[in-house]
Structures are given as structure tokens and as C-alpha cells.
Amino acid sequence: MFSAQADVFVRRRNNSVFFFGLLGAVTIGSIVLTQYDVAKGLISFAKAFFWGASNFYPVGTSFRRLPDILVKLLETVLMSISATVVAAVPSLFLALSGSRSTRIHPFFTVCARGIGSFFRNMPLVAWAMILMLAFSQSPLTGFLALFLGSLGFLTRAFMETIDEVGEEAVEALKATGAARPHITFQAVLPSSMPQVVSWLLFMIETNIRDATLVGFLTGTGIGFLFDVYYKSFNYHAASLVVIVTVIAVIGLETISNGVRRVIL
Amino acid sequence: MALLELKNVTKCYHGAARALDDVSFSVDEGEFVSIIGSSGSGKTTLLRCINRMIEPSDGQISFAGLSVSGLRKRDLRRVRTKIGMIFQHHNLVERLSVIENVLHGRLGYKSTLAGMLGVYTREEKRKAFEILEILGLDEHMYKRCDQLSGGQKQRVGIARALVQNPRMILCDEPIASLDPGTSKVIMDYLSDICRDWGITLVISLHQVELALRYSHRIIAFSKGSIQYDGTPAGLTRERISSIYGAEPMLARQAG
């Protein structure tokens, strides 16, 4: 009645044991390899909460820093938006040349995907550090790093969008005998615009978070300010930076979602 | 004493008309009761109030002498193990095999831990296999449910209810998604279960002719209240058309 091999219960149990065993082994291996101290981790986790409750909040004097913080925040936000928008242009071009619906030749798809993959997998840190050599600690460094970092994601996102949206529109117009550039600009692009804008907004949100990291490394924006306060043990001011960042990020997300609701 | 008793059961949703309006009836052990009525008449709400999947707004429901209405979670679960339920869309876990889905019927009897890990006793597995044999599904025991036909899936649903060893099975439009041939097969199975195992069946249907053919008793609903409660023989053509409103085809089928 229940042959051992076919018995699905035995099979499930074996699969689970194998899977969790493997997972456990990899995890323990990683702990050993990275010399992650589990005990210290848990203790620090608890310690951090106590420290946070007693130190990590803004006090009266911290608010004097607020103008500086807001200026840097604005700088960061502007940098993120402009880097994303500027990156959107070549990305859109690449996506159009590579997308199934609008490409001139399948070869371009491979190219576009390859370029997109390259930029997407390049570490942002590498861009930031290399750029810093020539551009030193200026907002331009952050801008360029974010620009280069956005190219990969936007190219793939746009390509997916155009692939999805383009097909029906292209089919319809090909039947009327329209030329490719006309099809692209009169049908594919307009149909993809809402989703493209949605991706733009998403990338801006991501970039603001990345801008903090880039700023930390390259001495620009709000990341830099946090570093300054942090290294000088001014945790109250640092906490203000965090609060302001959270408000900005959530505010932007709310606006983005509102916009998406209308345009999509 | 009746196995199932409903007294003045009412269900209102906010603002909308009453889904159930002062419904009272009782069902004896071993009866095959069909609930008929057009969509929106309250059939589904009624069934789900019986095992408290939906909370009635008012009224009393008792099963085997015990009031269902006031029960706490654990006791409610215990009562539910004695009441099986079959659904229009079978509601199986598609990725899992037939036998695993059938044994889900035993979860109410098991400790939380044993149930979570799917540890079933040999006795339970044997019983499940016997039931699958009776329903003609033993060959498909280890197949994934998404590989089965609609009729086969429904039989798995029936098996899941049977393995609970229930005193009563509630069937919510069990054949609505099936073709006429398969519908008859399912109804035959249900009828056999009622007769041979002594399990009380309460089935909601909109195929009046099937209800007339298989049931001991028919309760007809319209707009949340009972319009007819009696034997199939007493259900005349005029009665049917008044229940369904302007649905001459169904009326003709019954006549």
C-alpha cells in the first residue's frame, strides 16, 4: 500500500531534512568563516536598544543644526532626482534599441542586456571611489556615481516595460503599414510612458537611500553630515539626521504612490 | 432528538438586506436535505452559519444538542471536526498530493505540533486509503491535486470530509462547476454516503431536478427566508416558479 519510495510523507520529510540541513551547514559555515560572533551579535542588539533609548534622540541643541541638515537633505534629494532623470535618457535609448518590439536587429538586444547587466552589477562603491579621485569631494561625484548606478536598473526596467506594452501597439500599427520610427514614437513610447515614469519614481526613491551611502563615502550630502556628527559622538544631531531622512523618504514615497495612482 | 436545529437565525450585513431572515428548521440524523433557491437567496450564508464560518446576527443553532453559537475557539474546533464541509471550488491545496489533502481532514483531531508537521498515525493513513478506494481514487493517491480533473478534485474534497468521521457534511454547491455527467457521479457518491454510512447531508444546489431526485427533504429559500420545507413530492411546479421568480426552464425541468 505505501511503498517507501512513493510514500509522499517519507519523501517530504527527507526533502525537508536535506534542505534544512544544507541551510544549517551553510549558515554555520558562514558564521565560522566571517568570524561572526553570535553571542556578541545578540548582546549588541540588546545593548543598541538601550543606547538608543538613552542617547539617540534629538535634544534642544541639536535643533540648531536643523538648517544645515535641511540644506544637505535638499542637496541629496536634488542630486538623486537629477541623476535619475539624466540616466533615464540613455537608458530609454538603450531599452528602445534592445526591446523586442522596437529594435532594429536582435543583436542590439544582446548588447542592451549586456550593457544593462554590466552597469547593474557594478558596485556603486567602486564608481564612487574612482570618481572621487578626479572629482574629489564635490556634489558632482555623488551625482555621477548615482547616474552610473542607475543606468543598469533603468535599462532593464524600461526594456521590460517596452516589451510588455509594445507588442499590441506594434502589431496594430504594422498592419496599417506604418514605418518603425513612427510606430515607436506614436504608439510604443506614449503607451509606455506611465510605467516608465513609475520606474523613474522608484529609482529616485532607491537613489535617495544610495545617496546616503555615496555621500558617506564621498563627503557629500546627508550621508556626510551623519558621518561628521557620528565621528564626533554627537549622537543627538545624528539622530536628527535620521529622523529628517525618514520623513523625506516617506514623504517622497507618499507622493510617488499618489502620482502612480493617477497615471497608471 | 434532531441532529441539527436552527431557531430564528438571522444574518444582516451592514446596511444591506437580510441575508437570512428568521430561519428555523431541524434536521434528523441520516437525512439527505437539499437547500434550493436562486443565487443570493441565502443558501451559502446558511451553510456557513451552521459551522460558524460566518457569525449569525441573531438566533440559535445547535448541533447534537450542543449550542454552536456560544462556543469558545477550542470547543468550536471540536464541533467542526464532527461537521465536514465540501465546497464548489473544492478548495484543495493544489501543490500537495491527494493523500495529503485527504489527511488534512484529521488536523482538527491532532495536536497543533503533530498537525503542523504532518505526522499522521498509520491508522489515519489506512482509513484515508480505504476512503480513497471507495471513491475510486486510490490509483491517484500520490498525484498532485492540480493534475486532477474537476470531478476527481471534488471527490478528494469528499474524502477529506469523510476522513473526519463526521456526523454531518455540509455541501456548498458541490456540483456547480461540474458538467452534468460528473455531477451525477458526485451526487451518487453523496447519496451512497448518506445511505451506507448514516451521515447526514445538507446540500445547497441550484439544480432543482437533482435535488428532487436525490433528497429526502427539500428546503427552498428566497430572499433569506424559507418558502418551502418538505418532501420532494410536495414541490409543485407553481411552488418552484414562485421561488425562483421568472425561471421557466427550471420549473419545466422539475415538472
Place this chain on the structure above:
Amino acid sequence: MDFEGPLVAGLQRRGASRPDNRARRATGITIAVLAGVTIYALATMDLAGVNVPRAVSDTLRNFGTVFFQPHTHRLSVADAFVEIVMTLGLAVLTTVFGAVVALFLGLLGAQNLAPKAVTNVVKGLVALIRAIPTILWVLIFAVAAGLGSTAAVIGLSFHSVAYLTKAYAESFEDLDRGVIDALRATGATWWQIVFQAVLPSSATYLLSWTFLRFEMNFANAVAMGAAAGAAGIGFDLFMASGFYFDLREVGLVTYFILATAILLEVAATRLKAKLKEK
């Protein structure tokens, strides 16, 4: 020859949808606003005395060195390999920790499994965690744990938890309510339903999302190596570029990171395809 009229008419005749006017206008306005902000940002960007043309040509030359003249100096190929494995190790840890916590939070965040009040709290918590950039999380915990791998793993895990909680919750919500009802009707407890129906049905999605997060965590671990002193190749990248100014070594390190990231991406795509069949 006027193409536009017949083109648009042809579109409409074939039933291709014409986005309603409000949406079209909003899209246009959004683009205009974004473009305007960009122009303003570029115009007012503080160049901090940088000689842009020279910086650009220097950078291009630097890229050339990085990408076309990688070499081993302080780091041998074997060393770099070990460092990559370390970084992967950090990524594994933060993904596993994140997944474990996210399983619980995800269940609490699924609308078909938990009451609205609870799911709202979970969703709010997730949004809050995501609003704080990872680097800040790591630095916060570095106060208690010191800069290094421990703080990095803990800090990284916050975003892991947030991302996976949202992904898991959405996977759980995909399960038909009817199946949950059916098991409730047999008298099963909530935990039994979770283990016997919810988890088996969403297993493949959970795995897919988790591997995706692992991919992201590798990149994050590299960043934390550079910014917060965590072990691994990120730290080498930081040292080679910011301390030793050895661009050729930067090239080697960059290639290693790129190769690993691309391998992970390929693996993720394969996994997704394989899981889709199942």
C-alpha cells in the same frame, strides 16, 4: 503626407486603449516637474572648484586603468577569491537571519491570515525600516558592536527583514481564501493551516524572493565592507582606492565583484525558471 491622423484613428479602431486624459496630463506634468527639478539641480550644483573638463578626462583615464590594466599586488587572485567568499558569507548570514524573522512577520502581515490592525502595524514597521538607509542602520549598531562584520550583519538584516516581510506577505496573500476556509472548517488550528497549506503553496515564491534578496545582500555586503569596515572584498576595494590609490588593483577587485554579481544574477534567473515549472 499626414500620417498621424490615420495612425491614431487606426489605433482607436483596433481598440488599442487611449489613456484617459487625466492620466495623460498627469504623466506629462510629472515628467515636466522632474525635468524642471533636474535642470534646477544641475544649474545650482556646487562644483566646489572642480575643473570639470580635466576631471572628466582624468576619470576616463582612470576607468581605462581600472578596466584594462587589472593586476595583483597586495591581493593575489587566491586572496581575492577568499575575500569574495567572506563577503558571500556575510550575505548568507543577513539573508538567513532576515528570512527567519520575515517568515513570522510575513505571516502577521498577510491579510488572509491576520487581522487588519496587525497587518497594518507590520506594514508600517516595514515602511519605517526601509526609510532608514542601510548604512545608517549599520552605523547605529556599530556604536554598540564596534565597526566590523557583526555590526554589518545586524544592520544589513533590517532591510533584509523589511524586504522579505513584504515579499513573503504578498506570497501568502496569494493563497485562495477558500483553501484556508476549508481547513478551518475541519477544525484545524491557525498554525496547522500555516504549515499544511500556506507554506507548501508559497514555498517556491518564498525561495525565489529569498534568493533575489541574497543577490542584493551581496552588493550590500560589498558596500558595508567599504563603508563600515566589514570583512570581505568591499574593504579591499576601499583600501585599494582610498588608501593605496592603486587603480590597477581596484580593477582586479572590481572584476571579481562584477563576476560574482553576474554569476548570482544568472543563478537567480535559472532558479526562478526552475521554480516556475514546479
